[in-house]
Amino acid sequence: MTTETTLHQRRRPLTPMELSAIPWIRLLSAEEKDRAVEDLKVADASPGDMVCRTGRPVTYWFGVIDGLLKMSTDNAQGQTMTYTGVPPGGWFGEGTALKRENYRYNIQALRKSRVAGLHIDTFHWLLDHSIGFNRFVMNQLNERLGQFIAAREIDRMNNPDVRVARSLAALFNPVLYPGVGEVLRITQQELAYLVGLSRQRVNEALTTLAEQGSIRVEYGGLRVLDIAALRSQVVLR
DNA sequence: TCATTAAATTGTT
DNA sequence: AACAATTTAATGA
Numbered sequence A: 001m002t003t004e005t006t007l008h009q010r011r012r013p014l015t016p017m018e019l020s021a022i023p024w025i026r027l028l029s030a031e032e033k034d035r036a037v038e039d040l041k042v043a044d045a046s047p048g049d050m051v052c053r054t055g056r057p058v059t060y061w062f063g064v065i066d067g068l069l070k071m072s073t074d075n076a077q078g079q080t081m082t083y084t085g086v087p088p089g090g091w092f093g094e095g096t097a098l099k100r101e102n103y104r105y106n107i108q109a110l111r112k113s114r115v116a117g118l119h120i121d122t123f124h125w126l127l128d129h130s131i132g133f134n135r136f137v138m139n140q141l142n143e144r145l146g147q148f149i150a151a152r153e154i155d156r157m158n159n160p161d162v163r164v165a166r167s168l169a170a171l172f173n174p175v176l177y178p179g180v181g182e183v184l185r186i187t188q189q190e191l192a193y194l195v196g197l198s199r200q201r202v203n204e205a206l207t208t209l210a211e212q213g214s215i216r217v218e219y220g221g222l223r224v225l226d227i228a229a230l231r232s233q234v235v236l237r
Numbered sequence B: 001t002c003a004t005t006a007a008a009t010t011g012t013t
Numbered sequence C: 001a002a003c004a005a006t007t008t009a010a011t012g013a
Helices: A016-020 A030-039 A094-099 A120-129 A131-156 A160-171 A188-195 A199-211 A227-231
Strands: A041-045 A050-052 A060-066 A069-074 A080-086 A106-109 A113-119 A215-218 A221-224
Touching (some): A030 A113, A080 A131, A080 A160, A080 A188, A094 A120, A131 A160, A160 A188, A160 A199, A188 A199, A199 A215
Antiparallel strands (some): A050 A106, A069 A106
16 A cells, blocks of 8 residues: 655656746746755655655655645544645645754655655755745745645535535645646546545535536546635535 | 557446 | 446557
């Protein structure tokens, strides 16, 4: 089930195409950019691969170039709690990286993904030198706070259609996940894992949302037509 | 490039 | 959980 392959193997430098998928690069000065690019590494993760584990010391600040990751923790009872999915353009772990603590969650690939890593020392160097980078991180922290508050609401809702809608709205967040365009590449099975519902129920919810005109269901992905409608889903019955 | 085949994903029960 | 239908990806001429 859980492959032990980690990012520490199979690391390689970035291609120009991959660099363009990193949202904060453009905010740096030439000197800062050189330093960041020199340090950046990418690795391919297969489904089930752990990108980082709870309790491990932070060595990298991670971002998703392509694919889909899952952020979760295991509670005392041994049950896995999934917090959110991380689609392309998403960067995470800055909270723990700031404090040089240990990772507080597991990050696992849901599908074949390409993950970038910036060493924590370079992360701190950028914080010390780049205003643009600071702005990015601050914005990121603020946006994520809003998302986690929204996530609490989602958890307290029992209506599956609304849960799916709100979770989707979160994944389509353009600030946190600028790599996601009009179409989010995600299978209904993957969404089911993230939301904690059966694939059948997710399929039903997606059909309902499509009928309402807020999304369009496509093979291997979902197209957003009305993000506001997704966010403001109300429990109807 | 095209046709065939295998694999993945979806829709439904 | 199982199944058929549909779409995409892979293969090889």
